Amino acid sequence: MIEQPLFKKVCKTEKEWDSALMAMQFCGADNINKYGRPIEITVSLYKRKRTDQQNRYLFGVVYAIISQETGNEVNDLHEYFLGEFFGWEELEIMGRKRLRPRERSAKQIKARFSEYLEFVISKAAGLGIVIPPPNHDLPDNLGS
Numbered sequence: 429m430i431e432q433p434l435f436k437k438v439c440k441t442e443k444e445w446d447s448a449l450m451a452m453q454f455c456g457a458d459n460i461n462k463y464g465r466p467i468e469i470t471v472s473l474y475k476r477k478r479t480d481q482q483n484r485y486l487f488g489v490v491y492a493i494i495s496q497e498t499g500n501e502v503n504d505l506h507e508y509f510l511g512e513f514f515g516w517e518e519l520e521i522m523g524r525k526r527l528r529p530r531e532r533s534a535k536q537i538k539a540r541f542s543e544y545l546e547f548v549i550s551k552a553a554g555l556g557i558v559i560p561p562p563n564h565d566l567p568d569n570l571g572s
Contacts, residue, residue, distance in 0.1 A: 444457035
């Protein structure tokens with residue numbers, strides 16, 4: 429079973445911070461008794477995760493064009509580029525060696541995801557594949 433956060437809040441104002449503190453106190457008191465174990469509280473500066481628009485551009489434009497030009501499946505391209513950008517980890521499963529990317533794109537912050545996009549587009553350019561910038565007209569034969 430995957431545990432979901434008991435409470436998660438991005439606070440932009442003092443009022444939101446006060447509200448969050450009250451909610452955390454409520455969660456703590458209830459859940460220590462309810463689950464019989466302590467809770468973990470982490471406070472950190474908020475970092476914007478990659479946007480849906482960035483992700484749609486990566487899969488719907490960048491990978492789609494590379495796939496069309498190379499004949500490779502989009503998911504295979506995704507795994508390949510993730511490993512090339514973030515590095516590879518070697519696993520041994522049932523006596524067979526396998527590589528997997530060290531990081532996934534879903535957990536990247538917006539700026540790091542932008543670097544990843546630039547990397548993929550640059551690699552495509554090295555193969556002679558031109559990727560249009562976001563929000564530009566797409567080739568007619570790309571499909572939707």
